[in-house]
Amino acid sequence: MNKAEKKFREHLKREGLKSTPERMVILREVLSAKKHFNADELYESIHKHNKKVSRATVYRTIPLLVECGLIIETLRCQGRVSYERTFGFEHHDHMVCLGCGKIIEFKDDRLEELQTQICERYEFKQVEHRLGIRGYCKECVVKRLDKG
Amino acid sequence: MNKAEKKFREHLKREGLKSTPERMVILREVLSAKKHFNADELYESIHKHNKKVSRATVYRTIPLLVECGLIIETLRCQGRVSYERTFGFEHHDHMVCLGCGKIIEFKDDRLEELQTQICERYEFKQVEHRLGIRGYCKECVVKRLDKG
DNA sequence: TTGTGATTGATAGTCATTCTCAATAAAAAA
DNA sequence: TTTTTTATTGAGAATGACTATCAATCACAA
Incomplete structure (x- = not known):
């Protein structure tokens, strides 16, 4: 379990939320994502690795990661919200x-x-x-x- | 005809586009709009003044005003694009x-x-x-x- | 182990915005 | 002035990113 996962688990616990395997899959994918990504790219990336997580779950998890300070919303590209990691980045x-x-x-x-x-x-x-x-x-x- | 209208007409002509009454109505409304406005607010504001311009026309005209430098896209509010005048503003x-x-x-x-x-x-x-x-x-x- | 309520998946729903198309109109050409 | 050309309109259908719904499942506290 790395630091980001630990941070996420603690945040979820603090908020009375559960640490589900799906959430951990999404986190792992985020940590290996390219610099800027949108929800759809994240979903597809997860599916490319044969992990079955629903699109709705991806969308639902993103705000949790944002609240937790692991990612931020960044530049919109073609009107779509995009994100990037903040954990470990300046x-x-x-x-x-x-x-x-x-x-x-x-x-x-x-x-x-x-x-x-x-x-x-x-x-x-x-x-x-x-x-x-x-x-x-x-x-x-x-x-x-x-x-x- | 004020300077903004003149600027808009010239821009349209330069682009091979037409100066329609609807476009002028929209421009007039923009010039009297509150500081920040979105497409829907603009549409409603026009209709409050009994001017019949379709919503689609409002949406279509906005990019023209942007290209012409009369308005810019500014802060998103609740995920919606909002605009403000630049003409005559710093x-x-x-x-x-x-x-x-x-x-x-x-x-x-x-x-x-x-x-x-x-x-x-x-x-x-x-x-x-x-x-x-x-x-x-x-x-x-x-x-x-x-x-x- | 049990109970509770959060969470999931998959699809339906939402809504800001764009597309479609027949009718109309602006403006250039005759 | 009239005709021609093509841009533009209105209004509703369509789109697509994102959210809501709900029965089933599951994480985790007791």
Whole structure:
């Protein structure tokens, strides 16, 4: 049992919920998921490994993982909610290329500091923040120039 | 005919699209809309003024207004896309209170500058950016303390 | 072991949004 | 001014991501 599983089990117990095998399967899949994933991708990934967990169960488990702090909701892609792991990862932000859909992750301590100051200015107690920048990666900038 | 309408008409013409009365009605409503609105609110607002424009037309027109730079998509509220005017407004960002839903708008030039630098670092040509901070406003912080 | 209530699976339901298509209309061309 | 072209409309059907339902099962506390 790894740390993430332990964290999840404790969270479930604290909330008066049960640690079912399905929930553990989903967690395991999340821990090996690619960087950004949506509910459907997670469901399919589980099924690719011959684990039979219903789609509804996947959807139901996601908010539990979010509450537990193991994953967060991140950039929407094609209007769909997507998630990424937070367990063992540092907070970061994203640039999304409108051309090719590439996601560039970045972290800048100055940004973190500035956000903290801004929140203090408004006496706002921050829980989470997200910066999303949309535009064109360098490859697409070149491509768009070529196209005229 | 005001500047926004002129801008919209020119954009439509440039794109080989038509300036229909319905589109102008929708634009007028957008210009008098409250700060943040969703498609349904816009539709209802139009109907409150006895203007008969179909819901589908409202949905169809929104992306045109976005392309034209008159409105932008902004914070999602209850999973629904919401919009706000950009015409005649400065870019700003949002803090959303998880307690009461209040939206605090803010602008900080240091943030704008930093984002520009970050984009330069990655050679990313920025089209738009959004920072959303979620947490608790000072009233809700107090309320939550009271509750224990 | 028993009892309780959470959880599952699979499908029906929901709802914001988009699609369809015949009729209409904006605007360019004649 | 009239005709032509094609974009656009309205209204309801369709879509699809996500949630609700419910009988059966199961995790876990006693």
